[in-house]
Amino acid sequence: MPVILINGQPAEHISVLDRGFQYGDGLFETLRVSAGKPRRWAQHMARLTRGCQRLRITMPEPALLWSEAMALCAGKTDAVLKIVVTRGRGERGYAPPVPAVTTRVLSLSSAVAFPSLYYREGVSVRVCDTRLSGNPALAGIKHLNRLEQVLARAEWQDKGRDSEVAEGLMLDNNNNVIEGTMSNLFCVQEGEGGSILKTPSLVHCGVKGITRENVIRVAGAAGISVQETTLGLTDLYRSQELFLCNTLMGIWPVRRLGEHHFTVGPVTRQLSQALESLRD
């Protein structure tokens, strides 16, 4: 069982009148915990703040969240902290309550151990049938309406025929590749002046991951040019390197996408190392 704080109090249950439960009216963050504290705190708080602004939910004080996070994380060397923020309780009906009292739920769970093979040789990835619908009002932020990801992730099982599949890619209604069910995507292509790192534009759908942000940052610092652009599956098939990333897994090279095979390339290796040596 994870250890949970609801509005600062140890608890495991929330009102069924909470709009997080009624409508998915809220946001979340998943943080990696090491050496007794959550990593990349400022970046996660910045994204949560942007999400709250977009949904017009009152953002909890980051200092309050920090003190609650530290209470949960004390002494933990390796764990996962999830923060859920919702618009709080409301009566029936979509109209946001006035005033609304934001609900915050912090829960700590065990670290996830991924096979070292995933990092050394890369992962196998499938293309999901479930599409991501586009809505600029919801794109980029990490909100609680996650049925599309749930349906996409339900397309393959961890046992049997698909047991080696580690992640699924999701396309939008225009056949553009957007992201994995739980990760962002990058590809490396050869340009005139060297390697170019490309990642899908997330203006219409998708989640702007913290690790995606950091990959773009360390690539820039290493002099690798980065493009946020439109990418189809054929663009991926033609790439030299392909990798996925999120906060918990870091960078996973892709060794297989459907029937297409890739090797773990130098740019992926370089960025993985640069990411690991990032402070905070």
Next chain:
Amino acid sequence: MPVILINGQPAEHISVLDRGFQYGDGLFETLRVSAGKPRRWAQHMARLTRGCQRLRITMPEPALLWSEAMALCAGKTDAVLKIVVTRGRGERGYAPPVPAVTTRVLSLSSAVAFPSLYYREGVSVRVCDTRLSGNPALAGIKHLNRLEQVLARAEWQDKGRDSEVAEGLMLDNNNNVIEGTMSNLFCVQEGEGGSILKTPSLVHCGVKGITRENVIRVAGAAGISVQETTLGLTDLYRSQELFLCNTLMGIWPVRRLGEHHFTVGPVTRQLSQALESLRD
């Protein structure tokens, strides 16, 4: 406070690990209660069943839901019953738990009294800026991912400048009108062989309302031809009659849409009466 049964037990709180709270991974139904029981039970159960099939959630036994509903509704002459069904508790991650144990939440709240003017003279409606994104995998069913409705409903307040606005219309990304934030939409146009009733096609987005279904049924029985089709705002502006419907409000004639004015017409009146005299 509504009276609530969670998995058959009186309770007001649900596990924060419930996937309804974590991902909006579930469905709901809102039913009108009169004379001690919920109305249109079979139709609501049919839609809930279709939603469960689509999301691959194990549908609770309708007989069990019925007995719990009857326990809440006993002696109530006028109330609202909300049924929420979710995929139940899960660990972190989008993959549906195996096995999953469906959560069911039944809550009873007071009936909503709408102004009689709404029925006699019609309501004023605005056009929302927030769009409905399209995804056939989620279209038609009444799932818990309702952020688009929340954002649309937050565009106007019940006090001040917009106080007379009763509902907002939502368009998809192709400028097709789909529905209201909490209602379905019909328009009446003059055809060669008489009046034609038109309502937006809900293949890509929108909720297939029970009252929408019944309006189509009673119109058919009255010999009025019905089309589920693509409708833009200009199609609505050119219509003779316009009305909204849902389970709780029945039929609301529209008297104003933005700057366009309508009168309460004969087809709207006829269908309102036919709907009221439907059994069950």
